[in-house]
Structure formats: structure tokens, C-alpha cells
Amino acid sequence: MRVGTSDAADAGTPIGEGHGGWLKASHDGAGEPLLGHLDLAAPAAWQAGQALSAARLLADAQALAARLPPRGAVINLCTDRYRFAVGLLAALLRRQVSLLPPSGSGAALEELAQCYPETYCLVDGASQVSGLPLVVWSGAAADDPLPSSSPLIPADQLAVIAFTSGSTGDPQPHPKCWGTLMAGARLTGQRLGLDPQQAGAVLATVPPQHMYGLELSVLLPLVWGYALCAERPFFPADVSAALTTLPAGALLVTTPFHIRALLEEGADMAPPPRLLLSATAPLPSAQAQRAEQEFRAPLLEIYGSTETGAIATRRSALGAQWQTLAGITLQRRGGQVWVEGGHLEGAATLNDEVELIDEGEFTLLGRRGDLLNIAGKRLSLGELTGRLLALSGVEDAAVLVPEAGCERVERIAAVVVAPGRSAAELLAELRGQIDPVFLPRPLKLVAALPRSATGKLPRAALLRLLGEP
Amino acid sequence: MSEMLEKEVAELIVETLNLEIEADAIDPQQPLFREGLGLDSIDALELAMAISKRYGFQLRSDDSDNARIFSSLSALANHIARQRTA
Numbered sequence: 001m002r003v004g005t006s007d008a009a010d011a012g013t014p015i016g017e018g019h020g021g022w023l024k025a026s027h028d029g030a031g032e033p034l035l036g037h038l039d040l041a042a043p044a045a046w047q048a049g050q051a052l053s054a055a056r057l058l059a060d061a062q063a064l065a066a067r068l069p070p071r072g073a074v075i076n077l078c079t080d081r082y083r084f085a086v087g088l089l090a091a092l093l094r095r096q097v098s099l100l101p102p103s104g105s106g107a108a109l110e111e112l113a114q115c116y117p118e119t120y121c122l123v124d125g126a127s128q129v130s131g132l133p134l135v136v137w138s139g140a141a142a143d144d145p146l147p148s149s150s151p152l153i154p155a156d157q158l159a160v161i162a163f164t165s166g167s168t169g170d171p172q173p174h175p176k177c178w179g180t181l182m183a184g185a186r187l188t189g190q191r192l193g194l195d196p197q198q199a200g201a202v203l204a205t206v207p208p209q210h211m212y213g214l215e216l217s218v219l220l221p222l223v224w225g226y227a228l229c230a231e232r233p234f235f236p237a238d239v240s241a242a243l244t245t246l247p248a249g250a251l252l253v254t255t256p257f258h259i260r261a262l263l264e265e266g267a268d269m270a271p272p273p274r275l276l277l278s279a280t281a282p283l284p285s286a287q288a289q290r291a292e293q294e295f296r297a298p299l300l301e302i303y304g305s306t307e308t309g310a311i312a313t314r315r316s317a318l319g320a321q322w323q324t325l326a327g328i329t330l331q332r333r334g335g336q337v338w339v340e341g342g343h344l345e346g347a348a349t350l351n352d353e354v355e356l357i358d359e360g361e362f363t364l365l366g367r368r369g370d371l372l373n374i375a376g377k378r379l380s381l382g383e384l385t386g387r388l389l390a391l392s393g394v395e396d397a398a399v400l401v402p403e404a405g406c407e408r409v410e411r412i413a414a415v416v417v418a419p420g421r422s423a424a425e426l427l428a429e430l431r432g433q434i435d436p437v438f439l440p441r442p443l444k445l446v447a448a449l450p451r452s453a454t455g456k457l458p459r460a461a462l463l464r465l466l467g468e469p
Numbered sequence: 470m471s472e473m474l475e476k477e478v479a480e481l482i483v484e485t486l487n488l489e490i491e492a493d494a495i496d497p498q499q500p501l502f503r504e505g506l507g508l509d510s511i512d513a514l515e516l517a518m519a520i521s522k523r524y525g526f527q528l529r530s531d532d533s534d535n536a537r538i539f540s541s542l543s544a545l546a547n548h549i550a551r552q553r554t555a
Contacts (some may be wrong), residue, residue: 147495235517237527257514266516447484448515 026312027384031152032182034058034089037225038196040148044222045082046201047230049245052082054225055146060139061089062147067095068135072118073161075099075109075132082230083124083137084208085218088160091122092153092178100162100209106130112163115173149155150158155179162211174307183343184309187325188250192251192275192300193314196225200274201246203229204456205239210454211306212279216253226251236265249274256283257455259299261292272296278316279304280455282364282382284389289314303364308348311339312362320363329359337362353380384438388414391429393421396449398457399440402466413466414440417448442466475546482542485519485522486512497543513539 027245029199035054037044043051059355062085068074074091076098078084099116101108113119113132120133127134135207158229159178204217211367221228229246233239239262243250248271254262256278262269276291276299288299303322305309312322325328328342330350337354353365366382381399396417418426423443450461474475479492486535517528528538531533 088501234530235514237529241529261514261518315549318516 005058008054031154031157032178033150033152034061034092034222035150035225036154036196036223037150037199039443040146040150041227042199043201043227044225045136045228045230046246047080047082051197051227053146054150055148056140056292057082057086057089058147058150059144060086061093063140063144064138065093067138068096068122069120071096071133073097073099073119073120074135075101075112075119075121077121077127077129078124079207079232080124080230081204081208081217081232085137085222087122087137088218092157092159093151095157097158097175098160100160100211102163133285153178155182156242160214162214162306172266176309177345179308180343180345181215181219182223185215185223187327187342187444188215188302188310188313189220189224191325192220192277194220194224194226199224199226201227201229201250202253203231203233203239203246203273205233205243205258206253206255206280207232211309213253214304215304215309216277216279221412222285236262236267240268240270243269243271243273246271248272251275251277251403253277255280255455256287257281257451259283259287261289263287263294266294269295269297275300277302279310282386283316284386285316285320286390291334293315305351307351308339308344311342311344321357321361322364324360324362330354330362331359332356353382357443384412384414384440387430387433388416389439391418391426394418396427398449398462400459400462402463412438412440413462414443415446415449415462415465416443417446421445471550474550475542478546478549479542481519481523482516485515495542497546498541500541501539501545520549524549526552 021456035044035058037054040058041053044054044057045052068090074087074096076084076087076091078087088098098453099112099119101112109121109129110131120135121127121129122135122137123129123135130397154407155178158175159179159181160176162176183446202217202221202422204213206217208214208218218228220226226449229242230248231242233242239252239258250271250273252273252275254277257280259276259278272295274297276295276297278299279302283299288301292299299316300313301316302310303312303314310325311328312324314320314322324339325342328344329340331338331340336345337350337356339350354362355365356362364382366380381401384399385397388394388399394416397414399412399414416423416426417433423445427443442464446465449457450465451457475497476492479495482495483490483492521527537544539545
């Protein structure tokens with residue numbers, strides 16, 4: 001366990017990191033078990049209020065595996081998280097790789113299929129996918145015998161290829177071996193204080209088809225012997241309803257967007273979750289504090305990327321510093337920050353600009369390439385956004401450089417949601433905090449930001465907003 | 470269900486989602502999501518929050534007729550008329 005300052009335990013290691021050798025089950029053994037459940041009769045999933053045992057999950061995976069076509073790669077589009085997990089395990093049993101497309105759009109799927117001609121889609125309902133072979137999900141028959149042990153999967157077996165979205169270029173493949181995924185889920189669970197002897201349920205508002213959703217809502221429960229929740233509650237009232245069907249003390253895997261909605265609706269969170277987890281975008285500290293108070297649970301933000309998976313966490317209500325997972329270190333070399341150790345197979349660079357406090361602790365400054373340099377002064381768009389968000393009355397904000405690349409001095413535009421505030425007031429407050437060259441021109445007040453399905457802000461949509469009268 | 474409520478909901482949609490159209494340009498029978506207005510799931514969450522504030526009830530996605538509720542402006546306004554407490 002990394003030794004930090006006295007409050008590091010509060011901020012990064014809520015429970016402890018003492019599960020010893022079991023955590024190091026590793027790349028050189030006979031393989032990794034599909035499931036970490038100590039007792040196969042224990043629940044591995046909850047579906048419509050019913051517990052499904054680990055043995056049931058294995059039986060379904062084996063039955064589905066027997067039906068999969070002899071092709072190399074599967075795009076698992078199951079919307080039911082239990083069925084997704086069964087599909088993932090069935091593909092592993094058949095030594096097929098699961099592809100995580102950069103988006104669920106038909107175009108993205110077709111692009112993948114062109115690069116991986118062996119691809120088919122696994123679906124669990126009406127599908128709008130065309131042009132790809134489809135397999136409709138089915139599990140074991142009710143009277144099929146239940147397995148009595150968990151099959152082993154070689155640690156070096158290619159399990160998943162995740163793709164980064166095209167905002168920085170063409171979709172890039174990031175292959176993950178089963179051992180790497182398992183090791184990452186162990187490190188994350190260790191940080192979260194999970195305990196297989198006291199396994200609970202994991203409820204998630206995010207889909208399983210991207211790295212954060214896969215790691216936190218599927219792999220984490222599988223490895224730690226917890227029970228994943230098949231449903232994906234969407235509206236705040238759905239989250240409340242789903243919690244009532246689960247044992248007390250569930251983990252809630254969600255995003256800043258859903259946390260805001262739950263707070264605004266005053267969602268009833270009973271029985272209270274044991275832990276709130278957020279990722280995909282930074283959560284303002286004030287909102288984290290409010291969520292912790294209202295939902296009576298600690299909130300941890302997860303930092304990671306498609307390339308690396310989860311690599312750090314922070315207790316956002318207590319501080320802005322991130323603590324890396326055990327064994328993961330950050331180092332600045334040649335102008336870039338490299339992350340290595342832990343579950344990572346090699347060294348990777350970060351997509352974000354960070355300030356290193358030590359090799360295991362850092363603050364985020366903003367996305368790489370996000371750094372503004374105006375008249376020799378530097379500021380990141382992320383920091384500017386953060387300052388805007390911190391102004392009283394500001395609910396959402398985005399900044400961008402509309403005319404990047406022109407020879408004129410760049411100007412920063414801001415699009416801000418702040419009911420009841422005027423642009424002049426906000427600018428006046430901001431003026432005291434940053435160099436005047438960074439003051440947004442224009443600072444446009446809008447009713448809402450054009451966030452995409454994943455909460456990202458397409459630049460084109462922001463530019464359209466700015467162009468409006 | 471009154472046409473007035475339909476107009477009110479159309480205005481709520483345009484205002485909440487900052488759509489670049491006039492409220493009365495929304496065809497009451499046109500789909501709101503995917504085709505039609507082209508709204509996505511994030512819009513749905515925003516809309517749910519606005520509806521809860523304005524009309525005092527919370528949307529649920531496990532409502533068996535959820536697909537129908539969001540199928541058009543007219544269907545959404547009908548649902549609000551049945552559920553509203555405010």
C-alpha cells in the first residue's frame with residue numbers, strides 16, 4: 001500500500017488494501033477463473049429483482065458459447081447487462097474477442113466490421129444493425145446441469161479490443177488480455193475496499209459497451225464475487241426503483257450527468273448505496289459534496305482512459321488530487337507524462353495534462369492539446385472551464401477556440417448555462433481570477449449545452465450555438 | 470387533452486433542450502427521438518427533469534408504455550395530462 005499523507009487514506013484508500021496474495025493472481029498461472037465468486041450458489045447478478053447464481057451465469061455462458069458461430073470477433077450489443085456478461089464469457093470460452101465499438105452508431109459498427117471481417121453481432125432484442133451476421137442471445141435451458149467450478153481462461157488470451165472515439169482521428173484499437181482486465185479490476189476493487197466475503201450488488205446507469213462501464217459494472221463484480229445488476233436505470237426515478245430491488249449497500253456506477261439529475265430530482269436513494277462512483281468527466285467538488293450529503297455515501301471519481309482502463313481515483317468532496325491505484329506510477333519524461341505498473345502491460349501516455357505531486361498523486365489540468373498559449377501566457381481550456389463552473393449560479397460551461405489556426409490572436413469563446421446571471425457579471429468575477437487575455441469573448445449564455453449521448457460536447461454543436469443570434 | 474397543454478409542452482421541449490426551432494414548428498405527431506426531432510438519451514434526461522419541475526411527477530423508463538409516451542409531442546402531452554399533479 002502506498003504511504004501518503006495522513007488524509008490520503010480518506011481521499012484514496014477508504015478501506016484498505018490488504019487482500020494479500022489473492023490480489024496478485026497473475027499472468028503466469030494456469031489462467032484466470034471466469035468468476036471470482038467463492039460460492040457458485042451466490043448471486044452473480046440481479047435481474048428484475050431475481051438473484052441469478054454464479055453457477056447459472058456459467059451455465060448460460062457455456063450454453064451460449066456452444067451456439068456461437070465459428071468467427072473470430074463479436075460485437076456484443078446486449079442491452080441487458082446480465083446477457084452482456086454472459087456474451088462476454090461465452091466469447092472467452094470460444095477464444096473469440098469482444099469488440100467495444102467507439103459508438104453504437106451503424107456507421108461505427110460497419111467500420112469495425114470492415115477492419116475485422118470475422119465479426120458478428122450478439123443482440124438481445126430488436127436490432128437495427130444491418131449488414132452484419134446477427135446472433136440472438138439465449139442461455140441454458142432451465143433443466144441444464146449447473147457447473148460446479150469456474151473454467152480457467154489463459155491470462156494472455158486476447159479478450160477485448162476497445163476503440164477510442166474518432167474525435168482525435170480514426171478509431172484506434174486497444175487490445176486487452178483477460179489477465180490485464182482481471183488485474184485492473186482487482187486493483188480498482190482493492191481501492192474501493194471491496195470484500196468477497198461481504199459481496200454486494202453493483203448498479204450502473206452506464207452501458208457496458210465502453211471501458212468504464214465494462215470495468216466497473218461487469219468486470220469488477222465478476223472478479224470480486226459481487227452481483228451485477230442487469231437493468232440500466234436511466235431516469236432518476238428508475239435509479240430509486242432499482243435500488244429497492246437490491247440488497248442494501250449497493251455500489252452505484254454513474255456519471256456527473258446522472259449525479260446532477262439525481263440531485264435535481266431529489267431522488268430517493270433507499271436503501272442507500274454504499275458507494276457512488278463517477279467517471280467520464282470531472283465532477284465539480286461542490287456537487288460531489290452535495291451528493292455525499294444527500295445520498296449518504298462516499299463518492300469516488302475514477303480516472304482512466306480507453307487505453308489504460310482505470311488508473312486512479314479521488315474522493316472528490318475532499319480534494320482535487322487523484323491517487324493512482326496500487327503499483328501504478330506516473331513520470332514525466334520528454335515532455336509527456338507516462339503511466340506504468342499495476343495491471344498495465346507497458347507504459348502509456350496520458351491524454352490529459354497533469355501536474356504531478358509525486359509519482360502516485362496528481363491533479364488534472366485539462367486535456368492534452370487543450371493548453372492555450374496567448375501572448376506567451378498559458379492556460380488550459382479545462383482550467384478555464386473549471387473556473388467558470390466554480391462561479392456562483394453557473395450550472396454548466398464549455399470553452400473553445402472558435403478560430404484555432406488563424407494568424408490572428410486566438411480568442412476563447414465560452415458557452416455557459418447560468419440562469420439568473422448576466423454575461424457581464426460572470427466576466428467581472430472571472431476577471432479577478434485569470435489573465436485578461438483569457439477572458440472569453442463572447443461569453444454566451446444558453447439554456448443548455450448540446451451534450452452528446454456520452455456527455456461529450458461536439459465542437460460543431462458548440463460552434464453552432466455561438467453562431468446563433 | 471387540450472391543445473394548450475400540447476403547445477406548452479412544445480415550448481418546454483424547445484426551451485429545455487435549446488432547440489433551434491420554434492415551438493409551433495414541432496409536428497405533434499412527429500417522433501421526438503432518433504428521427505423526427507432527433508433527440509437523444511441525454512435530452513430525455515433533461516426533459517424528464519424539466520417535466521418533473523413543471524408538472525410534479527417523475528418519468529420512469531420501466532413504464533410499459535414508455536416507448537409510446539416519447540413517441541410524439543402529442544403522446545407526451547397526453548401522458549403529462551394524465552400524470553400531472555401540479
